[in-house]
Amino acid sequence: MVRITYVEADGCEHTVEVKLGLSLMQGAVWNSVPGIVAECGGNCACGTCRVYVEEPWRDVTGQAADMEEATMEAREDPHPGKRLSCQIKVTEDLDGLVVRMPPSQF
Ligand code: FES
Numbered sequence: 001m002v003r004i005t006y007v008e009a010d011g012c013e014h015t016v017e018v019k020l021g022l023s024l025m026q027g028a029v030w031n032s033v034p035g036i037v038a039e040c041g042g043n044c045a046c047g048t049c050r051v052y053v054e055e056p057w058r059d060v061t062g063q064a065a066d067m068e069e070a071t072m073e074a075r076e077d078p079h080p081g082k083r084l085s086c087q088i089k090v091t092e093d094l095d096g097l098v099v100r101m102p103p104s105q106f
Helices: 024-029 055-061 066-073
Strands: 002-007 013-018 050-053 082-084 098-100
Touching (some): 013 024, 050 055
Parallel strands (some): 002 098
Antiparallel strands (some): 002 013, 050 082, 050 098
């Protein structure tokens, strides 16, 4: 288990324990964290699980793959740290990660 903090657009923080091997999206949904819709259930198709990864964590979470980039393009979100949380696998290296969520997933 690692501790992940999800921050809503209004600043409300949710720090939860997430099992290794889950996705960041599953960590939010399974802990009833609001702000992640995940309409497609983690298939990289809907773009409603966006999070913003702060600069210091971007090397740890890695870069978005081509398919993830294509799905995010449809949302026209210019944030440089945007990622689809269903495409980030939770590992021990993510212990302490803080991600922010957009005001809306649509
Ligand atoms: S849950 Fe649909 S793209 Fe992540």
